[in-house]
Structures are given as C-alpha cells and as structure tokens.
Amino acid sequence: ETGVTQTPRHLVMGMTNKKSLKCEQHLGHNAMYWYKQSAKKPLELMFVYNFKEQTENNSVPSRFSPECPNSSHLFLHLHTLQPEDSALYLCASSQERGLPLHFGNGTRLTVT
Amino acid sequence: QQQVKQSPQSLIVQKGGISIINCAYENTAFDYFPWYQQFPGKGPALLIAIRPDVSEKKEGRFTISFNKSAKQFSLHIMDSQPGDSATYFCAASGGSARQLTFGSGTQLTVLP
Numbered sequence: 001e002t003g004v005t006q007t008p009r010h011l012v013m014g015m016t017n018k019k020s021l022k023c024e025q026h027l028g029h030n031a032m033y034w035y036k037q038s039a040k041k042p043l044e045l046m047f048v049y050n051f052k053e054q055t056e057n058n059s060v061p062s063r064f065s066p067e068c069p070n071s072s073h074l075f076l077h078l079h080t081l082q083p084e085d086s087a088l089y090l091c092a093s094s095q096e097r098g099l100p101l102h103f104g105n106g107t108r109l110t111v112t
Numbered sequence: 113q114q115q116v117k118q119s120p121q122s123l124i125v126q127k128g129g130i131s132i133i134n135c136a137y138e139n140t141a142f143d144y145f146p147w148y149q150q151f152p153g154k155g156p157a158l159l160i161a162i163r164p165d166v167s168e169k170k171e172g173r174f175t176i177s178f179n180k181s182a183k184q185f186s187l188h189i190m191d192s193q194p195g196d197s198a199t200y201f202c203a204a205s206g207g208s209a210r211q212l213t214f215g216s217g218t219q220l221t222v223l224p
Contacts, residue, residue, distance in 0.1 A: 043214040
C-alpha cells in the first residue's frame, strides 16, 4: 500500500452529475495535493493544502472544488464537468509543503 | 522558466541494455531533481533524487547524472529488465517554485 488511498478507483459521470473524489493519507503528513494526469502531458498541479489551509489554486475551473477537513483527508468535489476533464486524478501528500511527494493510485475519471 | 523538458517520449530497450532518459530545465533556482516511476494502474513513486551539489547519484541499477552548467539531468537504468517497463517522470523544484514541475514522461518498454 502506498499510504495514500484514493476512492473510487474509477468513475464515469455525465456532464450534469455531481460527484466527489476522496483521498486519505496514513503517513502523518501535513500537506496534501490534487494533480491531474492526462496522456503524454506533465502532471498538472491543481490544489495544495498545508495544515488544512489551501495554499495554491493553479487557475483551476470552479467546477472543481476541493475540501480538506483535516490533515489526513482531502476531497475533490466535481460538478458540471466537461469531456476534456476526463483524466487520472492523483492525490499526494508530503511531510511539509514541498517534497518528497507520496502519491495515491488515482481515480480514473471519464466524463460522458 | 518553469518548464522541464523530457525526452524521449517513448523508449524500447532490450533486456540487459542501458536505458537513458534526459531532462532539461530553465530555472536556475531549481535545486531538487527527483525521478518518479509509474506502473500502469498505479500512482507515481519516487525512484531516486539528486541535489546540484553532486554530479551523480547511484542507487542499485539506477543512476542520475547531473550537469549544472548545461541545466540537464538524466536517468540511466543499467542492465534493464522487463520489470522496469513503466513510465518515468523527471521533475524539479527550488527557489520560489516550492512545488514540483514535472516533465511529460517517458514510456519505457524493456523487451525480454
């Protein structure tokens, strides 16, 4: 196990649906991240939380809404997504904001 | 300034051969250069990392070579094995860029 658990592993949703991705880390880390991974592209950082406070939002559309209730849990709420949002969404954590990153196995999202 | 350029996009190597993946960066403030390995269905996992105070770091069959003046670093996999078949990402961070900037990945296939 990676120490970072993501659920669900796969998600298919329509453009009008609302769904949430969940991430839980068991490593005692203080920083958590959401990344988007699309084929043949660099990993795109979406959001960073440090000690439950959002410290970065890399110009992510408002149809993606993160939530970090505590240092161990991170959610990504999704609504009115577009087909181009289909990708692998990776959660990661680190001891402090920075390095090294420990990734979960991702949620494969398909928007139909 | 923040980009990390990775090549090749894909690489096929015979078992026992040497796999070489290259990355180049522009931001001279970068001071941490990790490589991540990702198997299908899994999240990226830290493989090996280097800081610019050394020109080479070796861990088993994996070696990072770092050329500060050329702003380039590379991953060498000696005696490549079919189990090394994965996607490899280089990354960099440092200075004001606290978060990792990733390369676009190299899909390595090691033929038996």
